Amino acid sequence: MRSEKSNRAPLSLKIAAAAGLAFMHLPILLIFLYAFTTEEKSYQFPPPGLTTQWFGVAWDRPDVWAALALSVKVASIATATALVLGTLCAAAISQTRFFGRETISLLVILPIALPGIITGIALRSAFSMADIPFSFWTIVLGHATFCIVVVYNNAVARFRRISGSLIEASMDLGADGFQTFRYVILPNIGTALLAGGMLAFALSFDEVIVTTFTAGQQSTLPIWMLEELIRPRQRPVTNVVAMIVVVVTFLPILGAYYLTRDGDQIAGASK
Amino acid sequence: MTTAVLFDNVSRHFGVVRAVDRVNLDIAEGEFFAMLGPSGSGKTTCLRLMAGFEQPTGGHIEIFGETAEGVPPYRRSVNTVFQDYALFPHLSTLDNVAYGLMVKGAGREERRKAAEDALAMVKLPGYGTRRPGQLSGGQRQRVALARALVNKPKVLLLDEPLGALDLKLREQMQEELKSLQKSLGITFVFVTHDQGEALSMADRIAVFNEGRIQQLGRPEEVYNQPKTRFVADFVGSSNVLSTKLCQRLGVKAAFASLRPEAIALAAPSNGALSLAGTIAGQSFLGATNRVVVDVDGARIAVASPAAHAVPAIGSPVTISFAARDLHPMEDA
Known part of the structure; x- marks a missing residue:
């Protein structure tokens, strides 16, 4: 009886929890709501009328498409770079012992702990000093710094669970380094890489601060939205794009969540 | 007689730690060879030197007449x-066994076909579709054995399997391993801490201790005539009898060494x-009955048949043994 009672939360706690969740998520619903408003100059509540015309307007705006294409390209290349470098780094840190191993591990994770503005300023002054013109590639480099961390963190956790004797067993049975990677390591870390890659993509896709410092004339989608908010023209278009961004970043994160959960079961080898 | 594995003054030092120190070995083809010792005695490092996971820091290794240094596993x-079987968790039992052939x-x-034959040989026919996680410890051990034997190795290394x-x-696996080794004729090198x-x-x-071989010989020799106190x-x-x-x-x-079962709780004939x-x-x-007898402060263990009555604790007793059972030893 008593344990049953203590499992049930008091009403006040339930209300507090609901209020917390509402505080976090109602503003997002408002963004969705204003994507359908007929008022284009201000965020008037309640909206005077509802329309779907902004979807068509957004579709016809070439600047939206340019920004979206740039964001997707940057996120893809930054993620691909991070997958290669992050995996290699995780393999080195988890499978070998060498002088300075802990230090390197810390230095790899540091970019995500540093405020983005520091990373941004540091990269910007480094690019200027080296006379590298700001371009698509400087954005990719900036994003790769934190994408690597995400991939590394996922991969290193999985690597730690692969017993060293699996790799030795593969070598013992006649597989060289590449075959061992292809047939033993990759199947065991595959889901972790996919999850890390998806998170990295989502992070890169909505990054503003580092991008501000490392981009030249180009606008990624988040930068475009920031600029658009200042202009009082066709405001709901921004909301339409915001909805798309939510969907595009939310789906990979959800996917990553489910994949790593399944990965636990695979690696646990219980079934 | 062909030499399967030859260690010529082989050392493996990790910094100041001499895991293996000037070891000489000569394992014959078709032999069932055991490396026995406590943990940290260097027996597993010797096995890893044979497998190629370690490289010697000194000396020379040959496997069937071919130099092994620098040759990858x-x-x-x-x-x-x-020891932990190291089965691939993402592959079925059959794919695990067939891995060596696949690469x-x-x-x-x-x-x-070969993998199924190997599974039948270790008495696990029809288990091919299961994952390692669905097998018991004993079954995993058999799969690990099949996975190694399917490659028809010249030497099979077993690390405390x-x-x-x-x-x-x-006990059952001991018998099976022994008969498997006899029928296949493959050289087995077996690491264990269980004497x-x-x-x-x-x-x-x-017998290994602190990176060196203390004694090498047939089981009866090692048991009856231990060379060192260790x-x-x-x-x-x-029992180790003191100088006094x-x-x-x-x-x-x-x-001198004296086996407990060589001693009788009786007056000498x-x-x-x-x-x-x-x-x-x-x-x-x-x-x-294991009886401990105190002889001027030295404790001597006696294995007395259970049928014989044992005098009460504290009562005086005479122990006797044949002179040939007393084996002089080289050192402490």
Whole structure:
């Protein structure tokens, strides 16, 4: 009886929890709501009328498409770079012992702990000093710094669970380094890489601060939205794009969540 | 007789730690060879040197006449059964067994056939579709064995393969391993810390301590005539008689070993040696009683048949043994 009672939360706690969740998520619903408003100059509540015309307007705006294409390209290349470098780094840190191993591990994770503005300023002054013109590639480099961390963190956790004797067993049975990677390591870390890659993509896709410092004339989608908010023209278009961004970043994160959960079961080898 | 594995003054040092120190070995083709010792004695490092996971820091290794230094594990005609079995969790049992053939480029059908034969050989026919996670410890051990043997190695290395099994299963696997080795004729090199296992299975035993071989010989030799105090102690708890006792018995040696089962709790018959002492302790072991006799402060264990009555603790007793059972030892 008593344990049953203590499992049930008091009403006040339930209300507090609901209020917390509402505080976090109602503003997002408002963004969705204003994507359908007929008022284009201000965020008037309640909206005077509802329309779907902004979807068509957004579709016809070439600047939206340019920004979206740039964001997707940057996120893809930054993620691909991070997958290669992050995996290699995780393999080195988890499978070998060498002088300075802990230090390197810390230095790899540091970019995500540093405020983005520091990373941004540091990269910007480094690019200027080296006379590298700001371009698509400087954005990719900036994003790769934190994408690597995400991939590394996922991969290193999985690597730690692969017993060293699996790799030795593969070598013992006649597989060289590449075959061992292809047939033993990759199947065991595959889901972790996919999850890390998806998170990295989502992070890169909505990054503003580092991008501000490392981009030249180009606008990624988040930068475009920031600029658009200042202009009082066709405001709901921004909301339409915001909805798309939510969907595009939310789906990979959800996917990553489910994949790593399944990965636990695979690696646990219980079934 | 062909030499399967040759160690010529092989050392493996990790910094100041001499894991393996100037070891000489000569394992014959078709031999069942055991490396016995406590943990950290260098026996597993020796096995890893044979497999190619370690490289010697000194000396020379040959496997069937070919120099082994610098040859990676995947180019050696040896295979290993790992202590934790190291089965690939993402592959079925059949794919685990066929792994070695797969990486060598054998056809799908050939692989399947060979893997099924190997599974039948270790008495697991029809288990091919299961994942390692669905097998018991004993079954995993058999799969690990099949996975190694399917490659037809010239030498099979076994790293404490029975360590994780319960007693009953371990005894059964000991017999099976022995008969498998006989029928296949493959050289087995077996690492264990269990002296009973080494004695019952091996043709020859190398006893390791602190990176060096203390004694190498047939099981009876190692058991009955331990060369050093360590071997006497580690291989079946021999009594070690001190210099003082040796002198009293007229033996010219610093130390001598004496097996508990060679001693009788009785007055000496002709020619036998004897010592007087008091009963200090007794425990029932099933077939025998283990009686500890105090001889001037030295404790000597006696294995007395369970049918014989044991005098009460504290009562005086005479122990006797034949002079030939007293083995002089080289050092402490």
